[in-house]
Amino acid sequence: MKNLIIKVENNVGKITLNRPSALNALTYEMILQIEKTLDDWLTKNIDLIIIDAVGEKAFCAGGDITDLYQSGLERKFSYGQQFWLDEYRLNEKLFNYPKPIVSFMQGFTMGGGVGLGCHVSHRVVCETSRIAMPECTIGLVPDVGGSYILARAKNFLGEYLATTGYRMDSDDAIMVGFADIYVPNEHWKEIKAELIKTRNTSVLSQFKQTPIAGQLSKNLTVIEHFFSKSNLLEILDSLYEDNTSFAKKTIESIERNSPSSVLCTFDIIRELKAIDDLTIRKCLAYEYRYTYRALEFGDFIEGVRAQVIDKDRSPKWKHKHIRNVPRSHIEKMLEVLPEAVNNWEN
Numbered sequence: 001m002k003n004l005i006i007k008v009e010n011n012v013g014k015i016t017l018n019r020p021s022a023l024n025a026l027t028y029e030m031i032l033q034i035e036k037t038l039d040d041w042l043t044k045n046i047d048l049i050i051i052d053a054v055g056e057k058a059f060c061a062g063g064d065i066t067d068l069y070q071s072g073l074e075r076k077f078s079y080g081q082q083f084w085l086d087e088y089r090l091n092e093k094l095f096n097y098p099k100p101i102v103s104f105m106q107g108f109t110m111g112g113g114v115g116l117g118c119h120v121s122h123r124v125v126c127e128t129s130r131i132a133m134p135e136c137t138i139g140l141v142p143d144v145g146g147s148y149i150l151a152r153a154k155n156f157l158g159e160y161l162a163t164t165g166y167r168m169d170s171d172d173a174i175m176v177g178f179a180d181i182y183v184p185n186e187h188w189k190e191i192k193a194e195l196i197k198t199r200n201t202s203v204l205s206q207f208k209q210t211p212i213a214g215q216l217s218k219n220l221t222v223i224e225h226f227f228s229k230s231n232l233l234e235i236l237d238s239l240y241e242d243n244t245s246f247a248k249k250t251i252e253s254i255e256r257n258s259p260s261s262v263l264c265t266f267d268i269i270r271e272l273k274a275i276d277d278l279t280i281r282k283c284l285a286y287e288y289r290y291t292y293r294a295l296e297f298g299d300f301i302e303g304v305r306a307q308v309i310d311k312d313r314s315p316k317w318k319h320k321h322i323r324n325v326p327r328s329h330i331e332k333m334l335e336v337l338p339e340a341v342n343n344w345e346n
Contacts, residue, residue, distance in 0.1 A: 088115075125174070151275075
């Protein structure tokens with residue numbers, strides 16, 4: 001497959017995304033091929049796996065959503081439902097994979113890229129890394145298991161990141177739990193060579209450096225002040241009462257998104273945070289409640305049209321503002337699915 005470079009060297013498996021002109025966005029075929037490869041390597045003499053990408057701009061900027069958009073226009077909702085089901089199965093498989101996997105996430109790592117690179121055992125970032133969950137911008141909710149990381153983030157950072165789509169730098173990503181190790185990009189070629197030579201992840205510590213402090217660490221107190229409130233409307237009200245640049249930027253970030261998406265997102269994060277024995281499977285199951293219905297009942301088609309297809313950045317959401325979204329809609333989007341539907345093992 002031209003979009004993936006898959007090879008084995010010295011018992012080290014290497015999966016390289018090869019769509020730099022598309023910011024290495026994941027196609028459905030790539031998702032299935034990566035899963036097939038991981039399954040195959042389980043029983044082979046593979047000691048370690050590297051996942052990386054061609055190009056400087058992005059590790060993976062998300063999933064290739066044009067086919068999802070077209071299937072929605074044609075009211076073929078089962079395509080998207082199967083796409084997300086298969087992608088989530090891969091996300092869980094990466095999280096629980098019994099062999100060490102090292103991801104190298106330069107540039108943009110968003111949406112589907114998070115699901116591919118941020119659930120593995122060793123996650124490397126550099127000075128160009130920008131990691132985000134901006135799904136609300138296109139009428140979705142943070143998915144691909146991203147809610148697992150967001151729900152476990154301290155200082156109410158999960159609620160902030162999920163509803164604003166804020167782009168984290170390396171220090172931010174490590175602090176929140178999306179990455180583990182900072183290594184300047186100039187050393188990546190050498191570090192990959194050492195991993196292949198030694199087949200041992202302990203070499204990562206030899207290259208580890210401390211990144212420049214990110215903005216999130218500087219704003220922990222103010223983020224907690226606003227986002228600790230009981231619901232999103234209270235958060236917005238408190239932001240409107242504040243005259244700081246942080247408050248203004250945060251309002252702008254939240255209100256550019258799909259109103260129903262940000263409300264559902266907030267509910268998802270809060271409900272997951274309340275689960276004592278939280279697992280990635282439970283998070284994926286919760287995310288799938290929304291994505292299963294996204295094409296038919298959500299803002300996804302309009303969000304993709306405005307951001308990706310026509311690029312006019314002027315979506316006409318189903319509800320004009322967060323205050324106009326009826327609670328019944330949120331409950332409908334997040335209603336528990338039948339077990340036969342919400343099961344990606346079959």
